[in-house]
Amino acid sequence: SPVSAGLAGVGLPIAFVSTLAALYGRAPGLSMAEGDTLISVDYEIFGKVQGVFFRKHTQAEGKKLGLVGWVQNTDRGTVQGQVQGPISKVRHMQEWLETRGSPKSHIDRASFNNEKVISKLDYSDFQIVK
Numbered sequence: 285s286p287v288s289a290g291l292a293g294v295g296l297p298i299a300f301v302s303t304l305a306a307l308y309g310r311a312p313g314l315s316m317a318e319g320d321t322l323i324s325v326d327y328e329i330f331g332k333v334q335g336v337f338f339r340k341h342t343q344a345e346g347k348k349l350g351l352v353g354w355v356q357n358t359d360r361g362t363v364q365g366q367v368q369g370p371i372s373k374v375r376h377m378q379e380w381l382e383t384r385g386s387p388k389s390h391i392d393r394a395s396f397n398n399e400k401v402i403s404k405l406d407y408s409d410f411q412i413v414k
Contacts, residue, residue, distance in 0.1 A: 321371045324353075324406070325399045328364040329381055331392035338363050339412045341386035346410035349373045356413035365413075368405050 329338070334357050342355045342365070351373055355365035367377050382394040 322369065322402045322405065323371045323374050323399060324366060324368045324402045325374055325378065326364070326366050326397045327378070327381055328358075328362050328395045328397075329385065329391060329393075330362050330395070331385075332388075332390040333363045333385065334361055336386050336388040338386045338389050341389075342381065343410050343412050345380050346377060349377055351377055352405050352407035352410055354407065354411045354413050367410075368402065368407060 339355045339357065342363070346353060346355075346367060349369070351367050351369035353365055353367040353369075355363060358364050367374055369377075378394070378396060382391065385391050
């Protein structure tokens with residue numbers, strides 16, 4: 285029918301825009317779903333988290349999730365940093381930081397502070413700060 289033929293032409297651009305949104309975060313002009321809201325969260329991880337490649341694994345996990353931010357050792361024997369990205373991905377990272385970490389780490393507790401909605405990312409990648 286002419287109606288379905290007309291609608292078939294509409295499907296491709298929507299699928300294409302959806303693909304772009306999935307690849308690059310969100311496409312300009314599309315409304316953001318709750319899970320795509322960008323947030324920033326500071327974190328500090330307590331336990332056996334130094335000398336066990338915690339920073340390297342944190343950076344790798346952050347990049348895998350498409351997040352940006354930084355991680356560093358503290359002189360208190362903890363690891364601290366900041367993570368930014370879509371809220372759903374940041375929640376995955378928070379759970380990872382609290383429960384998994386690097387294979388040889390032992391996490392006693394995780395502290396998350398200064399959570400806020402942001403309009404744009406402050407970093408271009410996930411860095412280990414020395």
